[in-house]
Amino acid sequence: MQKKIKVLQIGTTNWDEVESIPKQLDWNFAPSSNLERILTFEDTKSAQTFDAILFTDFSGIHNINCLNDIGQSYAVLFTQETLPNDPAIRAFLKLKLAQAVSIKNKKLLLEQIVYAFFDNQSGIKLGINMIRIAPTFGGSCKYEGNAYLELEGEFGKEFEPLAFWQKNIYVDPNKKIEVWPEFVKSADCELKISFFETINGSTDTKQSSWSVNEKGLESPIVIGGTHNETSGSFLNVIIYAKGSGKVKIGSLHYRWSRLGLGQFLLGGQRYADSKRQEFMYYFNPGDMKPPLNVYFAGYRSLEGFEGYFMMKKMNAPFILLSDPRLEGGAFYLGSEEFEKKIKTVITDSLHYLGFDNSQLILSGISMGTFGALYYGSKLRPHAIIAGKPLLNVGTIATNGRILRPQEFDTALDLLRLISGESSQAAADRLNKRFWDAFSKTDFKDTIVAAAYMKNDDYDRYAFRELVEKLQRKNVKVIGRGYIGRHNDNTSAIVNWFLTQYRYILKNDFGRK
Known part of the structure; x- marks a missing residue:
């Protein structure tokens, strides 16, 4: 069973009363004008710790230092729209390396907290020894040790399969992943990467699939929308190319994503x-x-x-x-x-x-x-x-x-x-x-x-x-x-x- 993420919201309106809070979150609220309540929740007389602290309003705060021991670095979030001028509050946010978020879409922010505040870290790479060259490619190939597989030739006027990884990517339940392919290419060719999903344990032959163009490859690809909430899923990855020239393909990295709130760790x-x-x-x-x-x-x-x-x-x-x-x-x-x-x-x-x-x-x-x-x-x-x-x-x-x-x-x-x-x-x-x-x-x-x-x-x-x-x-x-x-x-x-x-x-x- 997945551990619930303990969240403390500080503000003037309790989101638990006006929003649909995801079941993965253990939601707690303290009014910004009475932070002492954090230290005396009904079930305990001792200070509590939280996985995440979310400031939705700073109104009335006069003793923010009482939070020093209950929030970890980077685990304090504040809304971009509410940043105060109070020096004590700004000093606290600096000490905690607080991260700014937007509340224009509250549902999206709550989902970000669900997927970003997990324990541990995970990162794996698929090396070039896992790459298989598409049989339709008729150009030359050579290996640069275990760093790159170099493919050179005519790739076609339209996108054609160039290579694929023999091993697939596993997407854990209740996780999103980021994918980063290493490659170097000449200017006369263009690449795109396609993903084909198989649900873990499913016998359904129909697969979800989508592609990412070169513009989308400039930053890590966040894989969302997979059927991974209960049993996880598998992704097969294929590189397509068009034009002509040289492409050097390196490792394919994939990691648990924190959706913009950190790499590996918060x-x-x-x-x-x-x-x-x-x-x-x-x-x-x-x-x-x-x-x-x-x-x-x-x-x-x-x-x-x-x-x-x-x-x-x-x-x-x-x-x-x-x-x-x-x-x-x-x-x-x-x-x-x-x-x-x-x-x-x-x-x-x-x-x-x-x-x-x-x-x-x-x-x-x-x-x-x-x-x-x-x-x-x-x-x-x-x-x-x-x-x-x-x-x-x-x-x-x-x-x-x-x-x-x-x-x-x-x-x-x-x-x-x-x-x-x-x-x-x-x-x-x-x-x-x-x-x-x-x-x-x-x-x-x-x-x-x-x-x-x-x-x-x-x-x-x-x-x-x-x-x-x-x-x-x-x-x-x-x-x-x-x-x-x-x-x-x-x-x-x-x-x-x-x-x-x-x-x-x-x-x-x-x-x-």
């Missing part, structure tokens, strides 16, 4: 560059006191944010960054616009909090260490905390031939994605890309703490090179080595990682 954000390459980020202001802690997620096949509860437990402001590309991530490397945006996300959050770079900590484990150290060279934070550093991505790719055959081919895919080729020279240039940025940076005010595996089979000399470069600059380095290969003792690395965080938060920022 308040989660998404960025895609001009080549449709994505990263996700989530900012939580915590108690709005220094420092801002940034965590770059490690390699993960399932898409979504990593480390939410770990970072939230620190009570300080934090950012989560996630890279959904390739099989489990692309080390946060990308185009100039892609990398510039990651830096901007961090600096904008610092400005929001009123912090400077001396009140910033970057961190990550495994793949996330590359992000922490690479962007650390651009941001010069107070500290960088790295567990199992991976820095020579080109070397990781070439090591796959002997040390780890067929175990981490994503490194080869990354080499090709970034450099366009798979060669020793390309691997050397990829290594140089990190060390050029790192060597140019003055880390004199930065603490670097890194734990490493002494027998690391991915990037064996990463820690040694890191220390050599930093010692020349008289940088404080805290290091710890553990016996084993890269994935042999993750629990010890995580414990060390958290110990360093606790030490720096307590001793450098006076946090308990």
Whole structure:
């Protein structure tokens, strides 16, 4: 049975008396002129918590701070039409990172709450190994590792089937999903994507179907109107093309949708560059006191944010960054616009909090260490905390031939994605890309703490090179080595990682 979403409406008119409230919502009302009632509902004398707080009117509010402990970040909604000038209310909305919604269509807003305020997160990708080429296509094809399937030729004067995914998409009951196809194409051809729905458990041969043109593909496709309220449904996806030229098809991503109120988590954000390459980020202001802690997620096949509860437990402001590309991530490397945006996300959050770079900590484990150290060279934070550093991505790719055959081919895919080729020279240039940025940076005010595996089979000399470069600059380095290969003792690395965080938060920022 689906858990009901507990909603608190604050305003002058109780919607439960004038609107049809969906059965999935546990509706509560408190008049805006008497917020103390929130703390003394009939069934309890203690403060309550709510999944969502909806302000429909701010009239008469004079003690909004009594809500500080009952609403999570991004779970506070206010209507665009009622934003007040009261400084205390505006400060509260800023603290909670409240989201503006419209009440012009109340039924639509209630549906948005039903579908957006769920627990957990879900994101899956269908790789190019799942793609089958339409038998009617007579052009050439080639694979670029596991990143792209390239198809070139004449596609036809009218839309013709080009390719389809052999595996279908499952749409969970009581969920809507967002679909994001990766592709790059030449200007002389045009694409559209068609969806064909089958109801789970149905023997009906009639299918619902619809298509999305290129304009609709500029943002994630929200799948609505499916027959998924009781048993879910399955979607088959076909790409159509017309014209001529070249089409490179990448992964097909699909995620639970929050209908504009977040990606994966409430308040989660998404960025895609001009080549449709994505990263996700989530900012939580915590108690709005220094420092801002940034965590770059490690390699993960399932898409979504990593480390939410770990970072939230620190009570300080934090950012989560996630890279959904390739099989489990692309080390946060990308185009100039892609990398510039990651830096901007961090600096904008610092400005929001009123912090400077001396009140910033970057961190990550495994793949996330590359992000922490690479962007650390651009941001010069107070500290960088790295567990199992991976820095020579080109070397990781070439090591796959002997040390780890067929175990981490994503490194080869990354080499090709970034450099366009798979060669020793390309691997050397990829290594140089990190060390050029790192060597140019003055880390004199930065603490670097890194734990490493002494027998690391991915990037064996990463820690040694890191220390050599930093010692020349008289940088404080805290290091710890553990016996084993890269994935042999993750629990010890995580414990060390958290110990360093606790030490720096307590001793450098006076946090308990």
